[in-house]
Amino acid sequence: MCRNSWPTVFSKKQIAKILATLGLIVWLLLALIDISNIYQGSNNFFFGYSGLVPRGLLIIMFFLSLSFYHLEIGKSDITNINDLIWKIFVTGLIATIGSLITRYLLVVAQYKPALINKMLIFFIYDVNTGLLIIFLTSTFIVWKKLILYQKSKSLIRFWNTFEILLLLSLLLTFANYQPFDTIFNLILGLLVLLTIILSVNLKWVAYLNFKQKWKSILLIGLIMLYIWYYFVTISDLSNRFSLSLNLSENVTFLALFIFNILYAAFSILVLLFNLPTSSVFEQKLEEVINFQKLSQATNTKQDEEQICEILLESSISAVVASGAWLEIRKNNSVEKKVLYNKISEQRKNKIESDIKNHFKDKQVTPNPIQSSRKTQLTVDLRDEEFKSALILPLFVQDREYGELCLLKDLPDGFNKEMIEIIRSFVNQASISIENYQLIQEAIENERYKEELEIAKRVQGSLLPETLEKNSDFEMIAYSKAAAEVGGDYYDTYRISEDKIALIIGDVSGKGTSAAFHMSQMKGIFQSLSLLDLSVDEFIKKANKAVGNCLDKKSLITASYYIIDTNRKSIQFSRAGHCPTLYFNHQKNETKFFETNGLGLGILRNEKFDEYVEVYELNYAPGDIIFLYTDGITEAKNSKGMEFGYERLASHLEKYTLKPLEEIRDRLVKKIYDFCETQTPEDDFTIVLIKFN
Numbered sequence: 053m054c055r056n057s058w059p060t061v062f063s064k065k066q067i068a069k070i071l072a073t074l075g076l077i078v079w080l081l082l083a084l085i086d087i088s089n090i091y092q093g094s095n096n097f098f099f100g101y102s103g104l105v106p107r108g109l110l111i112i113m114f115f116l117s118l119s120f121y122h123l124e125i126g127k128s129d130i131t132n133i134n135d136l137i138w139k140i141f142v143t144g145l146i147a148t149i150g151s152l153i154t155r156y157l158l159v160v161a162q163y164k165p166a167l168i169n170k171m172l173i174f175f176i177y178d179v180n181t182g183l184l185i186i187f188l189t190s191t192f193i194v195w196k197k198l199i200l201y202q203k204s205k206s207l208i209r210f211w212n213t214f215e216i217l218l219l220l221s222l223l224l225t226f227a228n229y230q231p232f233d234t235i236f237n238l239i240l241g242l243l244v245l246l247t248i249i250l251s252v253n254l255k256w257v258a259y260l261n262f263k264q265k266w267k268s269i270l271l272i273g274l275i276m277l278y279i280w281y282y283f284v285t286i287s288d289l290s291n292r293f294s295l296s297l298n299l300s301e302n303v304t305f306l307a308l309f310i311f312n313i314l315y316a317a318f319s320i321l322v323l324l325f326n327l328p329t330s331s332v333f334e335q336k337l338e339e340v341i342n343f344q345k346l347s348q349a350t351n352t353k354q355d356e357e358q359i360c361e362i363l364l365e366s367s368i369s370a371v372v373a374s375g376a377w378l379e380i381r382k383n384n385s386v387e388k389k390v391l392y393n394k395i396s397e398q399r400k401n402k403i404e405s406d407i408k409n410h411f412k413d414k415q416v417t418p419n420p421i422q423s424s425r426k427t428q429l430t431v432d433l434r435d436e437e438f439k440s441a442l443i444l445p446l447f448v449q450d451r452e453y454g455e456l457c458l459l460k461d462l463p464d465g466f467n468k469e470m471i472e473i474i475r476s477f478v479n480q481a482s483i484s485i486e487n488y489q490l491i492q493e494a495i496e497n498e499r500y501k502e503e504l505e506i507a508k509r510v511q512g513s514l515l516p517e518t519l520e521k522n523s524d525f526e527m528i529a530y531s532k533a534a535a536e537v538g539g540d541y542y543d544t545y546r547i548s549e550d551k552i553a554l555i556i557g558d559v560s561g562k563g564t565s566a567a568f569h570m571s572q573m574k575g576i577f578q579s580l581s582l583l584d585l586s587v588d589e590f591i592k593k594a595n596k597a598v599g600n601c602l603d604k605k606s607l608i609t610a611s612y613y614i615i616d617t618n619r620k621s622i623q624f625s626r627a628g629h630c631p632t633l634y635f636n637h638q639k640n641e642t643k644f645f646e647t648n649g650l651g652l653g654i655l656r657n658e659k660f661d662e663y664v665e666v667y668e669l670n671y672a673p674g675d676i677i678f679l680y681t682d683g684i685t686e687a688k689n690s691k692g693m694e695f696g697y698e699r700l701a702s703h704l705e706k707y708t709l710k711p712l713e714e715i716r717d718r719l720v721k722k723i724y725d726f727c728e729t730q731t732p733e734d735d736f737t738i739v740l741i742k743f744n
Contacts, residue, residue, distance in 0.1 A: 068123055075116040082109040083178040087171050106297055107225045113182070114222065117189040125193045133198070133256050134264050134271070140191045141271045144278035147183040151285060154179045177289050181299060184282050188308045191275065195315045201256040203462050214246040221304045236303050243307040251318040257326050265323045276316045283309050356485050357389070360454070363481040364391050367458055370477070371470045375438060375459040381452070395459065403438065403459070407431050430466050440465040444478050448485045480575070487571070514574050520544040520552045524617040524744060528712050530720060531737040539566030540681050540737040541573050545581040550618035553581050556739055557610035558629065558681045572601045573608055587614055587625045588664045595627070599656035607653035611679065622677070623668045627652050630682055633701060635708055637674025642701045671743045678704055683736025687727050695726055712742045
């Protein structure tokens with residue numbers, strides 16, 4: 053269909069109102085004609101209405117309803133699949149309630165005079181016809197959107213054939229063919245065959261989590277009940293009374309019944325079979341692996357061009373692109389290098405020219421990290437081979453370093469999720485290229501100057517500027533590196549409205565190597581947090597990732613926490629890190645939680661899982677969590693005495709009623725006073741959480 057099929061003088065909302073109004077008028081005309089035909093028969097005079105008029109009005113009403121829902125649902129972006137299913141569930145619920153009310157009127161009709169009785173029966177049938185058309189067309193549009201969630205050429209051909217054949221079948225309404233007629237059976241058979249072929253396209257199921265799948269099963273099950281109820285209702289009314297329009301013998305509506313209920317049945321079956329497995333997890337895991345390749349590219353001595361090749365290959369794999377290129381501008385805008393994949397230089401130049409001169413682009417949500425820079429855009433192409441393009445700029449050190457262009461052989465080939473994935477890859481590639489460039493600059497200078505430059509760039513970008521907070525708690529942190537570059541790491545991630553992930557870690561070693569290992573830990577944390585894993589699964593997968601990234605002589609100690617404000621609980625696991633210090637306000641006491649756990653990277657096999665232990669506790673207002681690295685407890689004074697755990701607990705108990713910032717500042721001052729110096733021997737980090 054043409055994209056701009058509606059006049060631009062009308063807004064989308066105005067067009068929807070016009071279609072709804074016209075549909076109501078057509079339905080009223082249909083009801084009026086049915087009633088007038090009954091009246092004329094009882095009074096022996098004729099208004100001149102042909103049997104073709106109600107059938108024509110039925111077709112018009114069907115088209116108006118289909119156009120309305122195509123505009124309201126078909127043109128909208130899929131942000132939540134369950135929201136789409138919920139829409140037709142609500143539509144079906146309202147329509148079914150309306151139908152049940154009219155069925156009750158049939159009881160009333162038995163006690164009315166014959167003429168009024170017959171008029172009431174026809175009116176009830178017309179009401180059910182209108183409600184049925186609304187429900188079937190809305191369900192049809194939603195199923196279409198789900199079937200075409202991930203399009204292919206063959207799928208589009210099958211769908212277009214099905215849609216055209218379904219619309220052409222409306223012509224049989226005028227011909228008044230009956231079931232078991234050859235043409236009737238042939239068209240219905242073809243539509244049922246295409247329905248079965250289309251019903252196996254359920255790729256959207258893979259993008260639902262366990263909870264969403266159960267919700268979908270429930271909603272679709274109820275939708276099937278609605279569809280079956282309407283089929284029984286229409287068939288019952290048609291068999292009991294002599295009606296002008298018998299939808300139970302209409303091939304189009306029979307095909308719609310079959311299509312809607314078959315796709316619903318297939319959906320429930322696939323959802324049920326997918327409950328024990330998680331194909332999305334596999335996809336996300338592949339994205340994590342690609343993300344890790346980009347994040348550790350610098351550490352594996354990949355140069356800029358090799359990093360760009362990894363970016364290009366990872367991006368093509370993530371969105372199944374039909375072709376792509378990556379243009380690199382190294383030192384200045386004149387010197388360029390282009391990496392090609394499944395596309396020639398001539399075709400690339402032609403597409404670039406078409407994009408600049410002939411096509412309008414539609415803006416995608418700007419990158420929040422680079423909101424002031426050139427935004428990403430998607431473009432529809434009229435090329436013979438490629439029909440849509442996704443273009444993203446690659447920035448390094450506030451300079452446009454290059455441009456990535458991904459191509460697909462389908463229009464609108466890139467959805468929001470694909471764009472977000474590629475955006476993450478581009479951002480990580482930018483960091484890796486920047487790190488590589490920093491390393492090259494550092495090699496050319498003295499060792500001290502190298503660490504100073506890397507410290508200013510890497511350390512500042514890896515630790516978060518702000519931490520998550522809400523009405524349940526406030527959080528504050530402090531970190532100080534012993535050298536120009538530190539290996540301490542902390543970060544937060546909002547998993548959902550009620551769940552916050554928090555990590556604190558300490559990388560073995562100091563200097564530049566610790567900083568790069570810290571950057572890898574950040575990549576692991578951010579990647580795995582997206583998967584909403586349990587605490588123990590996070591630690592296990594983090595250990596595998598660390599084992600693949602770090603050399604065998606390196607390790608990372610860490611503690612991972614999930615704060616659930618809905619359950620008022622904290623779950624955490626320790627991987628060789630310092631014991632968690634917890635202040636219980638009600639009991640007015642502090643406690644160290646010395647749970648088991650090995651550092652990440654010590655055991656690089658399945659035996660590591662045996663040492664993972666999860667602890668859970670419920671928090672209350674006034675409680676405080678004190679997280680830290682061993683640079684605090686092992687800080688020494690001039691006599692060689694360590695600061696230790698007792699001083700730490702004593703300090704926390706002394707200032708628990710103070711504001712969180714004051715507690716932190718007083719502790720930092722106490723450490724410096726104890727060590728009699730402003731330069732610690734080891735990195736130290738503090739993260740404080742106070743519950744309200």
